[in-house]
Amino acid sequence: MxxxxxxxxxxxxxxxxxxxxxxxxxxxxxxxxxxxxxxxxxxxxxxxxxxxxxxxxxxxxxxxxxxxxxxxxxxxxxxxxxxxxxxxxxxxxxxxxxxxxxxxxxxxxxxxxxxxxxxxxxxxxxxxxxxxxxxxxxxxxxxxxxxxxxxxxxxxxxxxxxxxxxxxxxxxxxxxxxxxxxxxxxxxxxxxxxxxxxxxxxxxxxxxxxxxxxxxxxxxxxxxxxxxxxxxxxxxxxxxxxxxxxxxxxxxxGATVRGEILGYGESSDASHITGPSAEGQAVAIRRALDSAAVEPSALGYVNAHGTATRANDTTESTAIRLALGAAADTIPVGSNKSYIGHTLGASGALEAAVTVLALERNEVPPNFNLRNPDPDCRVRLVGSEAEPLERPLAIKNSFGFGGGNGVLVLGAYPGGA
Amino acid sequence: MERTEILPRLRGVLEESSTQPIDWSRLSEETTVESLGFDSLSILDVLYGIEQEFDVELDAGDVMDLKTVGELVTLLAERAAAA
CATH class of the missing domain: 3.40.47.10 (Thiolase/Chalcone synthase)
Known part of the structure; x- marks a missing residue:
């Protein structure tokens, strides 16, 4: 097991x-x-x-x-x-x-x-x-x-x-x-x-x-x-x-536990060296959830790749919807890049770290400068204020040039810090 | 090559190879090698820099036991005399 x-x-x-x-x-x-x-x-x-x-x-x-x-x-x-x-x-x-x-x-x-x-x-x-x-x-x-x-x-x-x-x-x-x-x-x-x-x-x-x-x-x-x-x-x-x-x-x-990684999924778009693919990204999200043996409805937070480029945000929103189905209507989606920029190869780790902090504090950090949500990003975006975390489970999306997609499933650990 | 000629050129090499906050204008023949704070990686760059500057070949063994900058100056003066 x-x-x-x-x-x-x-x-x-x-x-x-x-x-x-x-x-x-x-x-x-x-x-x-x-x-x-x-x-x-x-x-x-x-x-x-x-x-x-x-x-x-x-x-x-x-x-x-x-x-x-x-x-x-x-x-x-x-x-x-x-x-x-x-x-x-x-x-x-x-x-x-x-x-x-x-x-x-x-x-x-x-x-x-x-x-x-x-x-x-x-x-x-x-x-x-x-x-x-x-x-x-x-x-x-x-x-x-x-x-x-x-x-x-x-x-x-x-x-x-x-x-x-x-x-x-x-x-x-x-x-x-x-x-x-x-x-x-x-x-x-x-x-x-x-x-x-x-x-x-x-x-x-x-x-x-x-x-x-x-x-x-x-x-x-x-x-x-x-x-x-x-x-x-x-x-x-x-x-x-x-x-x-x-x-x-x-x-x-007797270590202090900060959280848990429950699953991980990856895929490749196999299409374009810089252009993302919603289908490829959705596969990685689904594989991550399968790896963690959790349903989309169990998620309380999607920490998006959310680069603020034209191509990423609409494509990622489509991917989230493809992978999560109706659950995408209610699960808050946020990006940390408005705060820390795109830290490229470190972004998955830094944003997973933010996700751990969110799970520990039972709070979803805001998209502080989101004023006019793009109507083509049809997901439930967090607003400019933090909001309560409804369920102690999150995914962290990471997508890269080269078409590689990696998604982590993180959770609060009962009795953890 | 005169000893007095060697020290300033050596100072330039050491300064370029070091990442330490050292006041290089105070470098003298009495300065200890240890106080210059080179590690196993940067010492490679120092040796290489000295080789380039003085057109000599050195290996780590030549300089391993040197205690002061003055001893290094002596070594370089000897090499220059032998060449």
Whole structure:
């Protein structure tokens, strides 16, 4: 029989902060983390950036976190994952004071642009000096699995370590993979989640020119999921790391339980490299519900992919309706991207983290800037105020370029935190 | 190559390879290698940077036991003299 998979540790490093109560307060109060970009000087290049907004993580939070861990900054995505990982493992009671004991725990992390900052810096050196400019440390810095490898080394996690790269579905896939390992009994504990540090001049520029970023200058109006007047998404950075644990192991350790992952479903559209498909997405949602053995009517919250792009929001609404049927009339649907932007490969993990907070607090966070719901988004959208959570079960949708879809089913754990 | 010529060039290499908040203008022959805070990864970049700057070949064993920047300067002066 499949084992129950509990969440016993959660570390968030988001544009809304790292403190869970503060993150929640900002969600409920409608305070966005989107602001003018400061990670680099957008004026320092031969041609201008069209968009200059992003959802950034406070640099001081990262620096303080690294210092407390006795680590130096290496790469943005890695730094974010390390600090979030430290918070998660500490909360789970798996680490205390160093040195840490080795544990047979896999580390499976999702990321979209991976070691983007290190790659950008290496290219700069290469352009300036040619091959001689490439430092010996370039390989261990730019390889994407530097993220999972450094987590594994720092925390002495001796199970498998690798990263999952599938654009904006990356961390949903990573968490799904870790979930299956624990559920099937291959692992008692797994460290998983996602990280994204995409706000360097190159990757930010790449996204500038694909036509999906909003150029609205008002931070609170940049990213408006499901609104008829939405203009696109905003890029964001951040990390969320989860400790997943079998119910047996959590109970044996007397661990504090934050929530439960009940199911996971995935699919591929197999149609277009960037265009989404409602049918493909609906398959992933249905598979997730089947995996959790729950009916659509049991859901109390749909945490949508909700990117605020033209294509996503209507397609996702159709997919939700296809998958949930009549239940789609009543289940509140919300997106967190108006607050944290699109954190690409970390979005599944960060928004699953928000879902855990919602399940713990019995409240659904608002779509704070939703004024004129798009009539083509025929789902029951949460308004600009938080609302009570009617049933302690939620899905977290993640869809990515490449046509990959991943959906997690999360629930409150009775007697949990 | 004079010792006085080596130190400023070495300072440039160390500064470029380091992510530490160090006041490099205070680097002297008495500065300990340990105080420079290089780790197993960044030391690779330091060795590589020194090789490029001084056109020498070094391996980790050559510099593993060096305690001060002055000892490193001596090593580089010896290599330059032998070349």
């Amino acid at each position: 499949a084992r129950r998979v509990l969440i016993t540790g959660l570390g968030i490093l988001s544009p809304l902060g790292a403190d869970e109560d503060e993150v929640w307060r900002r969600l409920v109060d409608g305070e966005t983390g989107i602001a003018p970009l400061t990670s680099f000087d957008t004026e320092a290049f031969p041609s201008p950036y069209k968009v200059k907004m992003a959802a950034q993580v406070d640099d001081e939070l990262v620096a303080d976190g690294l210092q407390a861990m006795g680590r130096r900054s290496m790469d943005r995505a890695l730094d974010l994952a390390m600090v979030a990982g430290d918070r998660a493992l500490r909360q789970a009671g798996l680490i205390g004071d160093a040195p840490y004991e080795p544990r047979d725990v896999p580390t499976i992390i999702g990321t979209g642009t991976g070691s983007a900052q290190s790659i950008y810096e290496a290219f700069q050196r290469f352009t300036a000096k040619g091959p001689k400019g490439l430092l010996p440390s370039t390989v261990p810095r730019v390889m994407y699995n530097a993220i999972s490898a450094n987590l594994s080394m720092h925390f002495k996690l001796t199970g498998a370590n690798y990263v999952v790269i599938s654009a904006c579905t990356s961390s949903a896939n990573a968490i799904g993979d870790a979930f299956k390992r624990v559920r099937n009994g291959e692992a008692e504990i797994a460290v998983t989640g996602g990280t994204e540090g995409c706000l360097d001049p190159f990757f930010y520029g790449v996204w500038n020119n694909i036509g999906v970023l909003s150029s609205n200058p008002d931070p609170s109006l940049v990213c408006r999921p499901f609104d008829a007047e939405r203009e696109g998404t905003a890029l964001g950075e951040g990390a969320a790391i989860f400790v997943l644990e079998s119910e047996e192991s959590a109970s044996r350790r």
